[in-house]
Amino acid sequence: MIITGDDTEEMIELRKNLFNEFEMKDLGLLKYFLGIEVLRSKKGIFINQRKYVLDLLAEVGMVDCKPADTPMVQNHGLQMKENARLADRGRYQRLVGKLIYLSHTRPDIAYAVGVVSQFMHAPQEEHWDAALRIVRYLKGTADHGLLFEKHGNLEIHGFTDADWAGNPNDRKSTAGYFTFIGGNLVTWRSKKQKVVALSSAEAEFRGIKSGLTELLWLRRIMKELGLDSSKTCKLFCDNKAAISISENPENIEAKIVEMPFVKSEDQLADILTKAVNSKLFREVLCKLSIGNPVA
Template identity: 75%
Template sequence: MRRYGYHQSNFDHTLFLKRKGNLVTCLIIYVDDMIITGNDEEEMKKLKANLFTEFEMKDLGRLKYFLGIEVLRSKQGIFICQKKYVLDLLAETGMIDCKPADNPMMVNHKLCMEENTKLADKERYQRLVGKLIYLSHTRPDIAYAVGVVSQFMHQPQVTHMEAVCRIIRYLKGTVGHGVLFQPNKHLKIQAYTDADWAGDKGDRRSTSGYFTLVGENLVTWRSKKNKK
């Protein structure tokens, strides 16, 4: 990629970029799957031709599915979701017929490590939370709840597993939720942040969160417990 004039992103080493004035071409790769996109049609055709000469490849056309993420296009814009991923998770956990929860976590939950409390299956807990973390790529509505349960990976208790199961029950009622990117006439950047100020019952640390919008479209979000 460097030989073709691309530079590797410092933020994501699987992303390669090439700029020509206002034209940008991007390539992102994961093992043997890749996405090529941008607004430089000529450069994208050239890049594909170069890659085809060096590797045995197949052009699958417009992006529809990538690493469990579904991409749908309509007049309203581009919609990304992980519907199949959620259905597979429900089937794996035996919760395909469970009663949906109204929200991913109880209000004022205050989860913490309790003394003399029964432990949950650590391996299963870590596997489920790992799947939920990946699901958060298209589900900002579960980001906070997943951030909370991920704090107990080292020694999960039964109450923590119950919180994980509630997130999954919430997913049952929101299988098709995702993120919509609508075409707008501007690229105005907006950012919002908040914190619960010493909200952790155990160590009194705060959990902060943020999300950013570009052209009124949600592009990044995160919820994280502060180190101090």
Template identity: 60%
Template sequence: MGKLTALIIYVDDMIVTGDDKEEISRLKDYLATKFEMKDLGGLKYFLGIEVARSKQGIFLSQRKYVLDLLTETRMLDCKPADTPIVQNHHLAMYPDQVPTNRYRYQRLVGRSIYLSHTRPDIAYAVSVVSQFLHSLSEAHMGAVECILRYLKSSPGRGIMFSKNDHCRIEGYTDADWAGNVTDRRSTSGYFTFVGVNLVTWRSKKQKVVALSSAEAEYRGMTKGVCELLWLRRLFGELGYSSNSASDLFCDNKAAIDISHNPIQHDRTKHVEVDRHFIKEKLDGNIIQFLFVKSEDQLADILTKAIGSQAFDNSLVKLGMNDIYAPT
């Protein structure tokens, strides 16, 4: 395989990377003739994301961003929380809810959304509070402050990217059936990995009400499949095409059985398009579904609020840690 040089641009900030030093040098010289540029050397800080290198790999975090946010909100000395959202929170829109400061709430949620770029541990909590931007109450503000108190417990937590001997693409997908108190829609989420490195994740409320847990899981599986297909296509463009199927782990046997069943019946008519889409990818040996026990389902933290012990165990399995924490 030939060498590769990549240019990543966001507005007026850019990263040049690759494995061809001569090509990188020529590219920077060419860009300097077209634009006024300043070479800041090795990547250490980009759009609020901190980059630390070691023999173990590359570590991404937003520690300074977190500390600035806590300072701005005067919560730098607050009592830390074990999880970003409490179990059985029942957050919803109620007719007798007490209103709160809309501007502050929306600003804090917006800051939290950007922070979730390197913090999948807060993805579910941020997804929940984002649903009340235009109908908020003191209870919703309390949920946002819980996220901040959790960030206080580990401001430097981030993701490690280590070198591996393979680039297999796989994912975990999960759904929590009818978990939303207001409209009874389900929440689905997925994690995707390249090698053993976590690369993408998402927690999002589904657009329609699912009539069963299998239907909710199946709709979530469709989103996970789409993400795996995007990653396979991206890696193919980078010269790392894969001929083997990508594994997608799910903890719902009924949803897995539906994906392999070509016969439409009452249990599948609500997800007919998804069923045909997934069956096509299965027949093409592009993906394969594997069952995983609920206690080993990594995507569980993206669909519901869980206890601190199970939450911490999931973060260990995801490879999340805080290299700045005292040992």
């Protein structure tokens, strides 16, 4: 059981009442819970799943494997092919299920895991190889995680992007977003869209919709917690047409949301700047020549 809150006296009273009713032991500050490790320092709170990764490597017999530079090859083109050799479905589903749980602290594998999870019903050997590449990437990045620091503000920002007709089977697009509160990454998502977009602007528009919904939800949560969230939220996008058709006059006039245009390369660099201390894309973005993040 994890007990958290901002009222120390109430937490002490709660622990006291629990100990009176049940046989329990106070383990002190949170260090490990359901495969997630929590470390504290003067810089902030760092969470990762290093032990979970090492256990996963041992389970699939890849402790001594050669690490991969990225979780997935660029322009992978994964799809269902006719007459292709099938992989062991049970083994595939178990591995991908573990990778999905791992992505709770590893946004750098979110897209790759989202792709391989699309073939759970009938995985082929090519899909299995793609899943194993994610594992090989984890071998070299087992200590990656998220660092939450105090930056003196609680501003809410988000970044959204989408590929157009990226799925070779059904030509559906994949959209994703990252959101930050006070400079700390808090939520992220990468998901294939449900309908076929007829243009890149439409694909980006649907991506903006998901990112904007997330920002407004975070703003409401902050308000319910009694935290100052009065500053305008910013959702960055690299498609001017999508921004034009997405702007909500009510929210814009009330200065709730702004949607600045940002070039793709600048957007990626800005994400890196905000997330560098979280060890997010240390390997992936270096390969894309975006920058040279530090630990």
